[in-house]
Amino acid sequence: MAKLTSRSDDYSKWYNELVVQADLAQHSDVKGCMVIKPYGFAIWEKMRDVLDGMFKETGHQNAYFPLFIPKSYMSKEAAHVEGFAKECAVVTHYRLMNDPNGKGVVVDPDARLEEELIVRPTSETIIWNTYKNWIQSYRDLPILVNQWANVVRWEMRTRLFLRTAEFLWQEGHTAHATKEEAVAETEQMLRVYADFAENWMAMPVVKGVKTESERFAGAEDTHCIEALMQDGKALQAGTSHFLGQNFAKAFDVKFQPKEGKMDYVWATSWGVSTRLMGALIMTHSDDKGLVLPPKLAPIHAVFVPIYKGDEQLAQIREKGEAICADLRKAGLTVKLDDDDSKRSGWKFAEYELKGVPVRIAMGPRDMENGTVEIARRDTGEKELVPLDKAAAHVAALMDEIQDKLVNKARTYRANHTTKVDDWDTFKDVLENKGGFIEAHWDGTPETEDKIKNETKATIRCIPYDSIEEQGKCVYTGNPSRRRVLFAKAY
Amino acid sequence: MAKLTSRSDDYSKWYNELVVQADLAQHSDVKGCMVIKPYGFAIWEKMRDVLDGMFKETGHQNAYFPLFIPKSYMSKEAAHVEGFAKECAVVTHYRLMNDPNGKGVVVDPDARLEEELIVRPTSETIIWNTYKNWIQSYRDLPILVNQWANVVRWEMRTRLFLRTAEFLWQEGHTAHATKEEAVAETEQMLRVYADFAENWMAMPVVKGVKTESERFAGAEDTHCIEALMQDGKALQAGTSHFLGQNFAKAFDVKFQPKEGKMDYVWATSWGVSTRLMGALIMTHSDDKGLVLPPKLAPIHAVFVPIYKGDEQLAQIREKGEAICADLRKAGLTVKLDDDDSKRSGWKFAEYELKGVPVRIAMGPRDMENGTVEIARRDTGEKELVPLDKAAAHVAALMDEIQDKLVNKARTYRANHTTKVDDWDTFKDVLENKGGFIEAHWDGTPETEDKIKNETKATIRCIPYDSIEEQGKCVYTGNPSRRRVLFAKAY
Numbered sequence: 001m002a003k004l005t006s007r008s009d010d011y012s013k014w015y016n017e018l019v020v021q022a023d024l025a026q027h028s029d030v031k032g033c034m035v036i037k038p039y040g041f042a043i044w045e046k047m048r049d050v051l052d053g054m055f056k057e058t059g060h061q062n063a064y065f066p067l068f069i070p071k072s073y074m075s076k077e078a079a080h081v082e083g084f085a086k087e088c089a090v091v092t093h094y095r096l097m098n099d100p101n102g103k104g105v106v107v108d109p110d111a112r113l114e115e116e117l118i119v120r121p122t123s124e125t126i127i128w129n130t131y132k133n134w135i136q137s138y139r140d141l142p143i144l145v146n147q148w149a150n151v152v153r154w155e156m157r158t159r160l161f162l163r164t165a166e167f168l169w170q171e172g173h174t175a176h177a178t179k180e181e182a183v184a185e186t187e188q189m190l191r192v193y194a195d196f197a198e199n200w201m202a203m204p205v206v207k208g209v210k211t212e213s214e215r216f217a218g219a220e221d222t223h224c225i226e227a228l229m230q231d232g233k234a235l236q237a238g239t240s241h242f243l244g245q246n247f248a249k250a251f252d253v254k255f256q257p258k259e260g261k262m263d264y265v266w267a268t269s270w271g272v273s274t275r276l277m278g279a280l281i282m283t284h285s286d287d288k289g290l291v292l293p294p295k296l297a298p299i300h301a302v303f304v305p306i307y308k309g310d311e312q313l314a315q316i317r318e319k320g321e322a323i324c325a326d327l328r329k330a331g332l333t334v335k336l337d338d339d340d341s342k343r344s345g346w347k348f349a350e351y352e353l354k355g356v357p358v359r360i361a362m363g364p365r366d367m368e369n370g371t372v373e374i375a376r377r378d379t380g381e382k383e384l385v386p387l388d389k390a391a392a393h394v395a396a397l398m399d400e401i402q403d404k405l406v407n408k409a410r411t412y413r414a415n416h417t418t419k420v421d422d423w424d425t426f427k428d429v430l431e432n433k434g435g436f437i438e439a440h441w442d443g444t445p446e447t448e449d450k451i452k453n454e455t456k457a458t459i460r461c462i463p464y465d466s467i468e469e470q471g472k473c474v475y476t477g478n479p480s481r482r483r484v485l486f487a488k489a490y
Numbered sequence: 491m492a493k494l495t496s497r498s499d500d501y502s503k504w505y506n507e508l509v510v511q512a513d514l515a516q517h518s519d520v521k522g523c524m525v526i527k528p529y530g531f532a533i534w535e536k537m538r539d540v541l542d543g544m545f546k547e548t549g550h551q552n553a554y555f556p557l558f559i560p561k562s563y564m565s566k567e568a569a570h571v572e573g574f575a576k577e578c579a580v581v582t583h584y585r586l587m588n589d590p591n592g593k594g595v596v597v598d599p600d601a602r603l604e605e606e607l608i609v610r611p612t613s614e615t616i617i618w619n620t621y622k623n624w625i626q627s628y629r630d631l632p633i634l635v636n637q638w639a640n641v642v643r644w645e646m647r648t649r650l651f652l653r654t655a656e657f658l659w660q661e662g663h664t665a666h667a668t669k670e671e672a673v674a675e676t677e678q679m680l681r682v683y684a685d686f687a688e689n690w691m692a693m694p695v696v697k698g699v700k701t702e703s704e705r706f707a708g709a710e711d712t713h714c715i716e717a718l719m720q721d722g723k724a725l726q727a728g729t730s731h732f733l734g735q736n737f738a739k740a741f742d743v744k745f746q747p748k749e750g751k752m753d754y755v756w757a758t759s760w761g762v763s764t765r766l767m768g769a770l771i772m773t774h775s776d777d778k779g780l781v782l783p784p785k786l787a788p789i790h791a792v793f794v795p796i797y798k799g800d801e802q803l804a805q806i807r808e809k810g811e812a813i814c815a816d817l818r819k820a821g822l823t824v825k826l827d828d829d830d831s832k833r834s835g836w837k838f839a840e841y842e843l844k845g846v847p848v849r850i851a852m853g854p855r856d857m858e859n860g861t862v863e864i865a866r867r868d869t870g871e872k873e874l875v876p877l878d879k880a881a882a883h884v885a886a887l888m889d890e891i892q893d894k895l896v897n898k899a900r901t902y903r904a905n906h907t908t909k910v911d912d913w914d915t916f917k918d919v920l921e922n923k924g925g926f927i928e929a930h931w932d933g934t935p936e937t938e939d940k941i942k943n944e945t946k947a948t949i950r951c952i953p954y955d956s957i958e959e960q961g962k963c964v965y966t967g968n969p970s971r972r973r974v975l976f977a978k979a980y
Contacts, residue, residue: 028620030607033556035620038635041553063531066523067609067640067656068579071586075594089558090583090597091609094644096561096576104565107580107606116597117520119557119581119609130518130525139831145528150557150640154584166557341629 004353006287011231015282019160022290022354024277032158032165036274039354042298044168044277048148050200050296051170051272054192060144060172065126067150068117073125077250080124083217087154089119089165119152124218124243124269127173128251135175135265137256142185143175151273161278162235162490169273175265177257179244182266183221186242189270190223193238201276202293202406203227203283204413205237206436206485208461213445216269220244226460226485228413229282232434234460234487237279240270278490284378284405290355291378293405294398300332301394302351306344306363313338316362319387323360323372326391332398352377357401358394378404419483426474426486430457436487438466440480442473451475457486494843496777501721505772509650512780512844514767522648522655526764529844532788534658534767538638540690540785541660541762544682550634550662555616557640558607563615567740570614573707577644579609579655609642614708614733614759617663618741625665625755627746632675633665641763651768652725652980659763665755667747669734672756673711676732679760680713683728691766692783692896693717693773694903695727696926696975698951703935706759710734716950716975718903719772722924724950724977727769730760768980774868774895780845781868783895784888790822791884792846796834796853803828806852809877813850813862816881822888842867847891848884868894909973916964916976920947926977928956930970932963941965947976 004021005013019025024040027033036044052062068091075081095111098104120126127145134140148170158164172189176182190207197205205225215222219241227237248254248264255265284291294300303324305316317338324334335356337347344361351359359375366372372390375382378401385393416435420426429437441447441459452458466482473480494511495503509515514530517523526534542552558581565571585601588594610616617635624630638660648654662679666672680697687695695715705712709731717727738744738754745755774781784790793814795806807828814824825846827837834851841849849865856862862880865872868891875883906925910916919927931937931949942948956972963970 026620026623028556028616030556030558030560030616033558035556036554038551038553042551045552061528061532062535063528064526064658066518066520066525067642068520068523070520071595071597074586081595086586087584088586089581089607090586091579092582092597093580094577096564096578096580096608105561105571107561107582117579118586126518126520130516133516152557168554 004287004289007230016160018281018285018289025160027160032155034160034164039298040277043296044274046296046298047276051196054196055146055172058188058192060146062147063145064147065123065130067120069120069126071116071118073129074118076125077218077246080218084121088121089152089154091117091119121151121153123147123171124173124247128247128253131175132251132253135253135255138177138258141175141177141255141265142181145174146170146172161274167274169271171269171271174268177255179266182268183242186223186240186268190225190240193240193272194225197225197227197237198406200293200295201280202402202409203279204406204410206461206463208463208485210461211448211459213448214459216241218243218246224461227279227283228416228435230412232416234436234489235279236489237276238272241268243267243269283409285355289353292355292357294357294402297355297357298333299335299356300398301327301334301358301360302356303334303336303360304344304347305338306361312364315367319362323390327394330391330395332395358397360390360394376401420474423474427455430455430488436485438483439474439486440471441484442476442478442480447473447475456488458489460485460487460489494777494779497720506650508771508775508779515650517650522645524650524654529788530767533786534764536786536788537766541686544686545636545662548678548682550636552637553635554637555613555620557610559610559616561606561608563619564608566615567708567736570708574611578611579642579644581607581609611641611643613637613661614663614737618737618743621665622741622743625743625745628667628748631665631667631745631755632671635664636660636662651764657764659761661759661761664758667745669756672758673732676713676730676758680715680730683730683762684715687715687717687727688896690785691770692892692899693769694896694900696951696953698953698975700951701938701949703938704949706731708733708736714951717769717773718906718925720902722906724926724979725769726979727766728762731758733757733759773899775845779843782845782847784847784892787845787847788823789825789846790888791817791824791848791850792841793824793826793850794834794837795828796851802854805857809852813880817884820881820885822885848887850880850884866891910964913964917945920945920978926975928973929964929976930961931974932966932968932970937963937965946978948979950975950977950979
């Protein structure tokens with residue numbers, strides 16, 4: 001197994017190597033598309049199942065809409081087309097034929113589609129075209145629907161999980177009778193995302209609202225959660241959009257209210273994607289490999305026997321199986337690795353690379369003493385624990401590790417969030433310390449743009465909890481009423 | 491609500507109306523693509539979760555492979571290209587641009603792909619191209635991977651769930667060191683499908699092997715489960731393919747065995763799709779609408795209060811909530827429908843249409859007598875049951891209905907499976923009685939083809955349990971060693 005590049009040597013290289021070596025994903029031969037390997041997919045599956053449960057708890061149902069969107073739909077919402085219709089996969093034909101000049105197959109020129117189809121980059125248009133027929137009166141509202149799907153946005157420069165041409169996500173699309181209800185839904189779903197990020201991914205996030213220039217194409221307001229990675233760059237981990245009546249107007253979706261005259265329907269959409277895998281990896285992992293919060297780990301603990309000969313193995317395995325059985329009863333997923341083609345040192349490194357939260361090792365001396373060695377992946381700490389206390393100890397470690405990880409990430413973020421009031425300090429902090437910068441901004445897209453061009457820092461969001469205060473824009477000195485959050489970002 | 495066409499009047503129309511009226515699915519504006527509505531998707535989700543659990547029980551893991559397949563991959567396996575490369579969606583461009591001549595967007599002619607991409611109709615080629623890098627030695631085998639995905643096969647004539655251009659499915663793709671192991675896997679997964687069909691869908695199936703002409707393109711053997719619909723037509727509900735070394739050879743996937751020299755890897759693939767929804771509907775439903783086996787019903791029981799005025803409603807609701815709470819404790823999903831904008835008669839029809847297995851109704855007289863009326867969806871039988879026994883009664887009905895449905899379907903199939911030994915009877919049974927025909931066949935594709943052309947009947951399979959016996963081909967009179975199963979099919 002090749003040694004991982006360290007984070008301090010080359011953070012980006014460390015990430016790329018880690019994703020591949022820990023068997024999470026790999027690039028495919030199809031440009032920009034990834035293969036999510038079984039171990040990586042098992043983590044995504046856990047994330048998906050938890051999120052799906054949260055969506056259902058808040059009254060949503062799943063459905064499925066077509067992969068293809070007629071080209072003309074994309075142009076119906078003016079802002080949306082600018083944002084999405086450009087870099088996308090276009091289906092123009094529906095048949096191949098044997099190559100008349102030789103081997104293989106070629107596109108049949110007679111099988112050209114009358115109207116080209118776009119592989120969905122996001123589904124607002126096809127869904128609102130469908131909702132048109134579902135909605136007549138206020139009795140048909142709200143519609144609270146989510147879909148788990150693959151989407152495609154053609155990308156020239158891709159990175160596993162963080163930016164790929166095809167990715168997996170969920171997209172919620174809701175329809176409401178009033179603006180208030182739609183705004184409340186937008187905010188509710190952002191809270192769901194923040195809850196998931198903090199309590200499952202052990203990843204603290206800032207909740208906030210995007211500036212106009214960072215908004216989703218077609219939204220009136222984009223709410224987001226922003227996380228901070230270990231290299232000091234921010235990562236947008238989820239968005240929830242208040243779409244106003246924009247898509248209802250574009251697709252002519254009106255309803256009869258309880259009182260009054262026909263009106264357009266109010267909309268939201270919200271999504272998270274396999275990008276969360278990248279965020280999870282970069283929040284916790286270290287130079288030995290993946291570190292996973294126990295709540296999302298496919299394997300919670302591994303038991304590794306250290307032995308010479310079959311007889312010793314049999315004795316140790318018996319003890320190991322008893323511990324594993326107890327842990328399974330406690331609801332944990334456990335593996336006993338007695339593969340005799342690998343040495344225990346190799347196994348230790350392998351499970352560290354894969355981020356298994358706890359390793360239980362037992363050798364001949366442990367047999368004599370009636371103990372096992374329990375090692376935490378997050379801190380590397382090892383402890384000798386009596387056999388009869390081992391299962392309870394490991395089970396308790398799960399909560400402890402989960403808490404420790406989120407607290408560590410919170411501390412990192414606190415240490416890398418800097419209040420800045422002048423332009424030189426802004427550039428200095430950005431360059432030399434990184435992280436979030438809380439600074440005043442004059443509220444104009446022009447200033448935002450200039451800051452971005454000069455420093456690559458963008459406004460990640462206007463935090464929900466930003467305090468109203470008098471201040472001066474860090475760039476222009478013009479008056480400002482609240483600080484916003486700047487960072488370089490993924 | 492429009493009344494359903496009856497099955498005897500027009501089975502096909504009944505099916506189409508039922509799917510739409512019961513809110514299962516609808517056609518989209520994109521030719522051949524369907525929208526799976528929340529209620530239909532809730533059933534599919536249950537099917538998916540149960541199957542996924544069965545796959546994991548048998549040692550499989552999920553993964554995800556790209557949506558797009560380079561055109562050249564399709565031609566690498568000779569039989570596969572004939573079967574799949576023809577009617578498919580072809581991506582030729584990766585960008586749109588503003589129409590220089592006016593409104594909307596057009597395909598950017600400069601953004602033509604060097605090699606066209608096919609939207610996956612099935613994933614053997616892209617997956618075996620990936621396995622090539624996963625497999626070096628016998629230690630890397632077996633690979634037991636499944637993926638849940640959308641696939642596209644361009645279809646001119648589509649029917650909701652049964653035949654759509656895009657559909658959802660799972661595809662298992664396994665790699666093995668020996669032929670025996672791959673054959674065992676192929677058979678194991680067919681048994682998993684049969685188990686699911688019979689014990690969850692309440693749909694009896696015949697397990698068997700396809701004839702050469704009905705085989706999957708690229709398989710050495712295709713195993714299948716065949717179900718019988720209420721109109722006497724067969725439906726292929728799942729297939730499991732032994733692929734031999736065909737794909738390993740096409741993609742040059744070799745491994746070092748424990749002993750001996752490098753060899754090609756052995757493969758299987760197996761899948762079921764949203765077509766199972768069509769099979770489920772057509773196996774059990776009646777002229778009032780959907781009938782669902784309780785194990786796959788999104789709602790097990792509905793409580794409908796019958797009342798005049800708010801006071802009466804409050805009293806009845808209190809009793810209803812107690813029953814619902816007890817049923818939820820028993821693990822059932824229950825709905826109490828106190829919507830005052832709908833009359834109870836309308837609700838009764840609605841829940842019948844949607845196939846809710848049990849309806850619990852309570853009116854003022856029931857309040858006086860301390861009873862509820864419990865109605866079974868499958869038989870229509872109603873019973874007055876004392877309040878304190880209601881929950882236990884409903885819970886017990888779930889098993890009873892599940893059993894009754896599978897037994898009813900078994901009886902129907904037994905009554906519609908006919909041994910036939912001469913050609914006139916063959917045609918007569920096919921035309922006037924329908925169902926499965928057990929008949930001798932001389933084993934040649936020519937005869938199979940002639941029978942198909944004359945009668946539209948195909949050989950559904952050579953059943954696992956067919957008995958070796960001397961006989962004469964029902965069409966040519968040539969000798970035959972076992973009966974095969976004929977039917978008209980979906």
